[in-house]
Amino acid sequence: MLQIRVIPCLLLQGDGLVKTVQFKDPKYVGDPINAVRIYNKKEVDELIFLDIMASRKKSLFGPKATGPRVDLIAKISDECFMPLAYGGGIKTVEQVRDILGTGVEKVIINTQAVEDPAFVRRAADIFGSQSIVVAIDARRRPDGKYEVYTHGGAKPCGLDPAAHARRMEEMGAGEIFINSVDRDGMMNGYDLELIKSVSSAVKVPVIACGGAGKIDDFAPAVKAGASAVAAGSFFVFHGKRRAVLINYPARAELGSVLD
Amino acid sequence: MKIAIIDYGAGNLNSVARGLAFVGTPGRITGDPAEIEAADALVLPGVGAFEACMRQVEPLKKVILERVDAGVPLLGICLGMQMFYEASEENGRHEGLKIVPGTVSRFAGGLKVPHMGWNSLSVEREHPLLKGIETGSYVYFVHSYRAEVSPCTVASADYGGAFTAIVSNDAGNAVGTQFHPEKSGPVGLRMLKNFAEMI
Numbered sequence: 001m002l003q004i005r006v007i008p009c010l011l012l013q014g015d016g017l018v019k020t021v022q023f024k025d026p027k028y029v030g031d032p033i034n035a036v037r038i039y040n041k042k043e044v045d046e047l048i049f050l051d052i053m054a055s056r057k058k059s060l061f062g063p064k065a066t067g068p069r070v071d072l073i074a075k076i077s078d079e080c081f082m083p084l085a086y087g088g089g090i091k092t093v094e095q096v097r098d099i100l101g102t103g104v105e106k107v108i109i110n111t112q113a114v115e116d117p118a119f120v121r122r123a124a125d126i127f128g129s130q131s132i133v134v135a136i137d138a139r140r141r142p143d144g145k146y147e148v149y150t151h152g153g154a155k156p157c158g159l160d161p162a163a164h165a166r167r168m169e170e171m172g173a174g175e176i177f178i179n180s181v182d183r184d185g186m187m188n189g190y191d192l193e194l195i196k197s198v199s200s201a202v203k204v205p206v207i208a209c210g211g212a213g214k215i216d217d218f219a220p221a222v223k224a225g226a227s228a229v230a231a232g233s234f235f236v237f238h239g240k241r242r243a244v245l246i247n248y249p250a251r252a253e254l255g256s257v258l259d
Numbered sequence: 260m261k262i263a264i265i266d267y268g269a270g271n272l273n274s275v276a277r278g279l280a281f282v283g284t285p286g287r288i289t290g291d292p293a294e295i296e297a298a299d300a301l302v303l304p305g306v307g308a309f310e311a312c313m314r315q316v317e318p319l320k321k322v323i324l325e326r327v328d329a330g331v332p333l334l335g336i337c338l339g340m341q342m343f344y345e346a347s348e349e350n351g352r353h354e355g356l357k358i359v360p361g362t363v364s365r366f367a368g369g370l371k372v373p374h375m376g377w378n379s380l381s382v383e384r385e386h387p388l389l390k391g392i393e394t395g396s397y398v399y400f401v402h403s404y405r406a407e408v409s410p411c412t413v414a415s416a417d418y419g420g421a422f423t424a425i426v427s428n429d430a431g432n433a434v435g436t437q438f439h440p441e442k443s444g445p446v447g448l449r450m451l452k453n454f455a456e457m458i
Contacts, residue, residue, distance in 0.1 A: 002418055003377045003397065043444050045377055046399075078277065083399055083442045100306075103273040105401065105442065128307040130373045130401045174373050174403075205371045227371055 004258045005045040005228035006218065008235040008248065009209055010035060012051040012088070015072065019232050021185030023137075023153035026052065029236045029244045032072075036079040042248040046083040048108070048177075048207075048230055049076060050135075052152055054089025055111045068095050074102040087135055087177075096123050100131060108177060110135040111150040114157050114164070117171050124172025133207075134168040135177040136161050138194055146194055153181045161194065162201040169202045176202055177230070180210035187213025187233050190221040199225025215249055219257050260458055262286035263298035265323070267315040271441075275304050275336065278441035282448050284455035292322045299458045301326060303435075305338030309349040309363070309404070312338050320356065327358060332457040333433040334388075337402060340435025343426060349404050358433050359411045359426055363404045370419045373403045378416045378438075380424055386413045388425065388434050390453045396446045398424070398438040405437065432457070 010032065011018050017035055018026035032049070039047060053066050067089040077084055086099055087108025096107050107127075113120050113134045124132045137149045138161040148159040165176045178198045180191040190211045199206040205227035212218065212231035221229050238245035264275055264286040272288050279286040279302070286302060287294070295301060301323065305312050316323070327333050335343050344355045347363040355363075366372045377397040382389060398416075405422040408415050413425040413434065427434040434454070440447035 001379055002374070005376045077273070081278070081281070081442065081444060081448065083401070083439070100271065101273065103271060103277065105271070105274075105439075126307070126311075130375070130403065131306060175375065203371060205373065205375050228376065 001259070003045070003255075004218070004222050005207075006249075006254050006258070007046045007048055007207065007228055007230040008039060008044055009048040009050065009230040009232050010236075011232065012049055012072070013053055017236070018052070019185060019236055020052070023181050023184055030246065032076055033079055035246050036076060038246045039248060040079065040081055043251070044082055044248050046085070046228075047080060048085045048087070049073070050108065051086075051088030055151055065089055067091070068099060070095075070098045070102065073099055073104060077103040085133055087133070091119070093122055093126060096127060100127060106131050106133050106175070108133045108135045110137065113168055113173075114148065114150050114159065117167060120168055120171040120173055124174070129172045129174035129204075132173050133175040133177050134165070134173040135179060136164055136198070137179050137181050139181045140191070140194075146197065149181060162197045165198045165206075166201045169204050173204060175205050175207065177207045177209060183211030185233050186211055189213065189217045190224070190229075192220055192224040195221055195224040195226050199227075215253065215257055218254075222258060260284065260300075260455070261298045262300045262302060262455065263295050264288045264302045264304065265295060265316075265319060266290040267312070267319060271304055271306050274439070274441045275302055278448060278451050279455070282452040282455065284452070290319070292319060295319060295322050296326065298326075298331070300332040300455070301334070303333060303335045303339035303342065305336065305342065307338060309338060309341060309347040310351070310353045313342060313353055313355065316342065316356075324356065324358075327428070327433050330430065330432050332454065334454045335433070335435030336441070337437060337439055340426060340437050341404060341406070343428075343433065343435045344406055347404060358428050361406050361409050361411070363406050365404050366419060368419050373401055374405070374418045375401045378418065380414045380416055381421070382414050383408070383412050386425070386427055386431060386434060387457050388450055388453050389414065390456075391449055392446060398436075398440065398443040398446055400438045402437060
């Protein structure tokens with residue numbers, strides 16, 4: 001039986017790990033290598049690393065975008081005995097080759113997929129759909145409709161997330177990562193309507209992210225159509241005061257809410 | 260003891276190399292036919308599209324098949340396993356290495372494809388690769404094409420129906436996993452160790 005994947009989604013800023021709220025106010029939560037070692041022991045299903053500095057045109061946290069830092073990615077990859085996905089600043093086939101070459105299973109493309117959809121097709125043709133994930137950051141507008149944002153949640157681009165996801169599937173994306181900017185770091189549950197709209201639009205697996213605050217938040221996201229659930233705060237904070245604690249529920253506990 | 264991880268310009272070589280090193284039997288990444296011929300065991304990794312990978316493996320096909328015939332252990336991983344078959348229907352019909360009979364075809368029937376994630380194994384018959392590994396163990400899959408269950412199947416998994424998760428030739432020295440042992444935690448690392456012990 002195929003298990004629902006439960007995936008820690010970790011944010012890189014410089015050499016450290018941070019966690020944001022609604023894509024803002026990054027709080028330092030530790031060292032990425034140390035986190036990977038803990039997650040190895042806890043036998044997590046998969047890990048996602050997103051570099052929040054890599055694609056911002058004018059970074060909120062510094063002067064300019066860094067692009068993918070292959071040296072750091074290689075260090076992280078060297079420690080991972082679980083599937084690993086990396087996203088942040090990927091714009092060229094050469095970057096995809098370099099990143100996959102470090103032992104990363106999947107690259108995550110976001111801004112570049114909006115700016116040059118054909119890039120997704122080129123990458124999928126060369127490396128296979130299974131290694132190409134398209135990430136979509138979405139916000140709900142005052143009129144209730146959803147809109148895709150690029151550049152680390154900074155720039156609205158007018159696209160509907162479901163329509164964009166379908167287009168990306170046509171371009172060869174093997175998986176869609178849908179993240180709610182509004183729910184990021186809020187720990188008040190996933191945006192189920194957003195998940196439903198995107199996962200019903202595509203035949204590839206959808207990873208839901210944004211809003212998980214407790215283990216009971218996962219099942220509704222799966223019911224809404226997600227093939228996998230990702231979370232940030234849930235896996236790095238503990239308790240009401242949000243003390244930093246890298247954690248992951250035992251498989252039996254996850255199984256009791258998901259299987 | 261020398262394990263050659265066959266480098267044909269594709270595939271996720273580093274993770275496999277790291278997994279083998281972790282279990283104490285480091286392999287050497289090589290695309291040199293002479294080194295492949297001299298190795299005590301071969302690993303054929305693979306990610307990407309079937310046709311492109313077969314084209315890149317073509318120059319090494321002869322030496323790989325000769326070594327398999329000589330009884331040298333060969334581990335195929337993911338697309339490397341699919342290449343064991345007679346053919347694949349990925350983007351047309353393309354011939355494989357023909358180490359085992361059968362054809363690889365796409366998952367059908369309204370499933371989310373790729374089949375991606377941790378799925379459980381059903382052991383169909385004994386094989387040294389499975390020493391200490393039981394039915395119900397979870398391993399990591401990511402693939403859109405699969406081979407049906409046949410007499411060559413060592414273990415199966417279920418995704419909209421049973422498919423081949425581990426395949427082996429009659430002699431048993433060529434064994435392929437549809438999943439990624441190098442990314443399947445302690446269960447996968449045990450398989451890599453078991454493979455090294457087949458030498």
